[in-house]
Amino acid sequence: MVRITDVCEITKPISSPIRNAYIDFTKMTTSLVAVVTDVMRDGKRVVGYGFNSNGRYGQGGLIRERFAPRLLEADPKSLLDASGDNLDPDKVWAAMMSNEKPGGHGERSVAVGTIDMAVWDAVAKIAGKPLFRLLAERHKRQANPRVFVYAAGGYYYPGKDLSALRGEMRGYLDRGYNVVKMKIGGAPIAEDRERIEAVLK
Template sequence: MRIVEVRERTFPIASPIRNAVVDFSQMTLSLAAVITDEVRDGRPVVGFGFNSNGRYGQGSLMRERFVPRLTDADPDSLLDDSGLIDPHAAWATMMANEKPGGHGERSVAVGVLDMALWDLRAKLEERPLYDVIAQRHGDGQADRRVFVYAAGGYYHPGKGDQALQDELKSYLDRGYTHVKMKIGGASLAEDCRRIESALAVLGPGQRLMVDANGRFDADEATAYLKALESYDLHWYEEPVDPLDYEGTRAVAGQRTRVPLATGENLFSHWDALNLGRYGGLDPQRDYLQFDCALSYGLVEYLRTLEVLRPLGWEPSRFIPHGGHQMSLNIAAGLGLGGNESYPDLFQPFGGFPDGVQVQDGHVTMPELPGIGFEGKSDLAAVCASLLD
């Protein structure tokens, strides 16, 4: 078999919302299709991939560097002994002639294509990706029941406390037990009032996370943490710039009852290892949120898990950012702690296949081949448009 074509297109996921650092009025993403000469049921087998929100479309990088390396390669060099596409070999081909370091936008472009290649591989095996991952890189048995939390609570023009409460309550009514909101885009006093409004709609067993999106320096983040200490929060996310390991250490050193979560804006296993070495985080209480779609894909994510395990980080402390089904499959296949979810935002790329319901804060993965994009009708239609 061989890859005959790779197509990509930029799609808008714009919204009037904002967090403490960016607004999403111009947000885009890239959708890619890896098309092969393998035919099943009269159609070529195609793998799809896209990047998470918070980064923009990566079409030029894919067109100029990474796609040509795939399509110009000796087809046999991209296959394993079974004669099927090998995502690890394809990853090495895409990253040929790339210098170490410089993990910026290229990590997103490669992450999109890596996702499509893993989707392709599982479809060629006619199995769900989580089964493929569990067999190849896990303990052989996937856990189809995955914890998910609802991310929202953005700043929005004209949105007051009542609207925030209504939004979070709608997530709880849909079966979520954990919800997340943004902070750092208003004064501390205003954010505390918003947090108290959010907590007021939570019932027994329901928890709130807050996310500053790297807005603060260490002193500001610590001042917020002292105020947050009076609330029963599940975590305090990205208090400082993701590469400010000393700042992270300073906040973590307060050792309050509020756990920390970070990592979504680190894009390589070396960055992750430096966070583990120098960030002062506690593997027994804090959380890591690396997002494969933004950080070179599953091939690199496996390295991240490997280098952090000797520092005490078990897969259960990883809860990826992004709210996409690729991370859901990784969570099920490798026993991660769960996955972020966007019930209403960034559609049709967020959410779950049709008919999948959240129950007691968990979803059960359906038995669909590949990642499962075709099981989400609105997303399947967008993917199909790339083949027209």
Template sequence: MRITAIRDDVVPIKSQIANAFIDFSAMTASVVAVVTDVMVEGRPVVGFGFNSNGRYAPRGLLGERFIPRLLEAAPESLLGEDGLIDPHRAWTAMMRNEKPGGHGERSVAVGVLDMALWDALAKAKRVPLWRLLADRYNGGRADEAAWVYAAGGYYHPGKGLDALKDEMRSYLDRGYSTVKMKVGLVPLDEDLARIEAVLGLLGGDGSRLCVDVNGRFGLEEAIRFGHAVAPLGLRWYEEPVDPLDYLAHAALATTYAGPLATGENLFSHQDARNLIRHGGLRPDRDVLQFDPALSYGLVEYLRTLDVLRDHGWSPRRCVPHGGHQFALNIAVGLGLGGNESYPDVFAPFGGFADAVPVRDSRVAMPDAPGIGFEAKADLYAVMRPLAEAV
């Protein structure tokens, strides 16, 4: 199996929505196609990848460093014993001459290509990625379905309580029983009114609602907000402080007994280890949201899972950020706790295969080879031209 070409493009996913820290008016994503010489049904196997939302398209890094390293590597150096591309060996080639530390935008660029390589490998084997992962890393065990929640509740100009409730009601109508909303951008009393409005739709059941601060609060504000929402019994209180302020997380965990969630802005197994060592998080209740698409890909995510196990954490405490099919395959194949979902925002990259319904916040996986992008028509329409242009 040889890589014959790699194409990339930048796709806008801009929106007028905002969370407590940034707006998405200029957000972009990189899309890549890794073309190989393996033929299936008369067509070359092509693996596709893209970067998860919240980080801009890393096109410069892709074009200057990581794509050239893959193309310049000796083809046999990228292959496993089965003669197919080994994403682990490809990862080593991409990271050649990279110093340790500094896990920023380069982790996003590598993650884009890593996703495409796993997609290509599973297609070459003619199996879904979730099945390949279950057989290779999880003793053949795969979950029948993944737990998912609908992420939304963004701030938007002119969006009042009625519009917020209409949005959340639409998620419930589409089969989600758990939803997430943004908080932290407006005064506490306004956010509490927004939370109460959504809880009204959920029958007052706080375990069906997550709130996300996106790291905006300082410790004192995070504690004050935590005291205000603690009686509601929320599913989790997400990214209450800066993601790298482990001491603040640890301090908050001494005052907020409910589940905390964080990790989407940590991009390496070393950062995950530091969070577990120093962040005061509790393996019996807290949620880890490392996003494999932003974190050097699945090769690095496997290292992260090893770190977590070594520190007494179950993979079930992992619910990846991003709402994409790559993480969904990983969740099902490796036995994670679930996956985020974006039913309406960040189109066409969020959501699942077109024929896959959501029932009580659970989705089953199709048997499509690879990650399954071809089963999501609007997303495949963006990806297909990259392969056809080669």
């Protein structure tokens, strides 16, 4: 029977002088989570890893105080899939959300989502499949090894002139991205318009 033996979290700074229209990243943190199982592969325990996205602060307090303890205190059988050979991410999620008030709470969703990412990583490793294939099979779809991605850039950065902005955005296209997103809304309209026009040249 698969068991979660530990849920480890560490909050690390990922500060940067960049900013977008709403926040600067000078005090930004992220939570790194490891969901440790008792399953062995190649002489090592299977560990699933997750982190919360840049732009959302680390949620170590919520993870350590509420959500990790619920997983560790849950009956291990209640977290398993129908075969009993792997974790069921939906059941893990339900265990984390037990005794939680329904509704919003954005910080809670970051904490739960970070653990959820680590659980899915562990589930794929236990199954011995890439996660994209596991998800496709779970939803009875054909696995596609290609996914749509875009490059996000054009953040406001001290000392970044229009030439540097243009070079950054061009660099994404040169690396093969065919869609890029540029940050706007954090400067006066005239300045943002100038930034947009510079990139479009």
